[in-house]
Amino acid sequence: MRASRLEQHPLTYVRHRLGWSMERLARELHLAAARHGMILNPDRDRVYKWESGRVHAPDGDYQMLLAELLGVDQELVRTMGWPWWLPAYDIPYGFEPDGTRAVLREVLVALQHPERPDRRAFLAVGAAALTGVGQQWAAVEPGRLLGALHGRRVDGTLLAWLETRTDELRAMTNTNAPECTDLVHSLLRTSIQLIDNAVYDHATERRLHQVTASAAQCAGWLHFDQGEHAAAQTHWIAALHAAHTSADRDLGAGILSDLAYLATWLNLPTTAVTLLETAQSRTRSPAARAVLHLRRAGALATAGDERGTGHALITAENDLDRAQPGTTPAWASWMSQADVAIDSGRCWLALGRTRTAQESLSQAVALLPPSRERTRSLALAYRAESALAQHDLDAAAADARTALDTALATDAGRCITVVRTAVDHIAAHRTHPAVTALREYAQTTLPAAG
Template identity: 70%
Template sequence: MERLARELQAAARRRGMILTPSRDRIYKWESGRVAAPDADYQMLLADVLGVPQELVETLGWPWWLPAFDTPHDFSARGTRAALREVLVVLQHPDRRAFLALSTGALVGVAQQWASIEPERVATALDGRRVDGTLVAWLESRTDELRALTNTNAPECTDLVHALLRTTIGLIDHAAYDHPTERRLHQVAASAAQCAGWLHFDQGEYAAAQRHWSAALHAAHAAHNRDLGAGILTDFAYFATWLDHPATAVSVLEHAHSRTASPAARALLHLRRAGALAVLGDRTATSRALVAAEQDLERAQPATTPPWAGWMSPADLTIDAGRCWLTLGQPQRAEQSLTDGIGMLVPSRQRTRSLALAYRAESALACRDLDAAAADARSALDTALATEASRCIKLVNDAAARITPHTSNAAVRDLQAHIAALPQAVSWSQPATGGRG
């Protein structure tokens, strides 16, 4: 940061500008303490980083920044590197929020995954031999933790990380045969996928990307195409959330090409519908939702992979409501969201908080301030109970669009409820990020 500050100062002098960029200012950019540098500082950053000024204006912050992470190839060496990178992240959390894969690199990763066959490790690693009992225990713990993260995510974080460290350590140092190698990689992929969601829910986007990248490599080494496709749906959801729906559509096209499970295909269609809705393509969104419904009807427990086990008609209905809201059909959205919330099991509180926030926005669009305020209040209480910053932020944004309507008594009650909360919540202006 100090070196970058010096180079920014030199760039300012070359342009005849009186600016004194400091290490502290750069830290605020990297840690997200400020939304974005102002236009002058972005111009100087582009000078230092060798980025054309037109890209700064076209792509916007932080997407014009060059991505310093290069995706690993889908080979035994590349998979090892991706898994070891996760160990570094666990040991030293990355504060640099914009040090992540670019959207172009992400599509390239998906394309490689769809076209490159896994390589077998030629010889066993030095060290102790992994027996079947240990692998079965790891697989069982992975399935249990995956289920627990849906209801007790903050409490599960350390457990998931411990499982991931143990499995990567075995892959790196133990001896095993080829079937055991594939099973170990599948455990690593599942654990890394869960960890990615835990980081994503806390707004730690770079860490989430690294975990999902490692998970994709491990799933590839395990020859598990459905699991790999599921991880690509996570990448696609992430891209749509950050307002890059076209990237999400491209990633999902590659994922769809190698997927067999009806439940997995249903989730792919659902994620695609969400991205297409943000792109404003009503016809394609409707087709994707119909395809998701058809595949979900064909899904059977025996053919549904654990990572897609949470997928239900409630999720499909709620996501359809989100799509209609995005496409400017609030009445249709409100009915779909109401139906979905009614079907949702009680333990799915994070999903419930998001659905309530979407329904609050639908009610606001329909000028029903009483319903909007009531749903925003319920969404807030539910989101705070989950401790997921991603959910809290989305509810924050929804409530910030409702609270200015102070002529309504229900809205004033909502404001009073917010003011009385024991936990500090930042009620800023709505963000422009994508919907969850």
């Protein structure tokens, strides 16, 4: 059963998915070794020792051969270590109640074992499977909520407190993300444990899942900002399950758009567009739809579709103009004309329309409030890139330095990465005095790339 994978050794889970016995795996390893001219004689007993933990880890040759059999890059084997590189958790659960419970349990396990490394640039779920997650979320209507579980009853006071803390933390993560990480994880852990162990009625269950979805969505962004892409994806898929159980379609659409944003970031624009089209079919809030269209514009720009990008940007602005007070879900409460401007600038920059990009980015910098420093650092970095493209090295260096200071103050790895890229591009013009000063400043302030 799928739910048993939490209790299985990752190698056992992978082997069962392949339909291989221990003897079959040993035989495949033997054949792989022979192809490399290696003299190895693996047998069932050796595989059993790996899976039972009697041997802490296979030696290097066996791990190399296992990775080859499983189609895993050797660099991932080296950086992740045993058994974390095994592709044991890359198939998403369905949206039935047992699937949602299992997804949330996996997030809880991850919270309880922070020593488990993240795959960084690698995703826990591949592009094809991720698209399937979105399609399944849209197709499956929320059914009967889970019955009450054994444990204590959730009273109204506790539930209201959880909802208030969730809203507060969502707002705080926009300005003090690193300081909020432990608080968000604590809230998420508490809400999942309540779902697992408490007694509640159907209305309370929906609200508990809504709290869990919001907390998991916030946690996903915290991981994404630090470049921990697999952890971000894992939390967002868990959030999508919880939002589905709570029957909150607008929240689910927002989470699906977060997954699309990650896909665009990792240069998977086709996957992103598919996810966003799915999300748009299930959201009703104009402000929420504006977010989806902005992210669709970003994906289309990455794919080089100038006409589609322009149409998506115009649609986003029109939807935002139609937003009425009280109709915007909490996850989209940050959406503003400044966000339309910065995303427009980033899209036009990607498409080579640098003057148009610079105008939009200047508008964004002027409109952003002081609380949006992470976004400001990105706008300044993109504006520096547009100035560079127009050969204005003084303006490019000035914006890059301000972007660098702003990004470092936020301690957001994603922002620092974007700024670092802009600085590196500008630094190629090393003979210009402003560029020389920027290079020297960056060398003393930027953390080492890792």
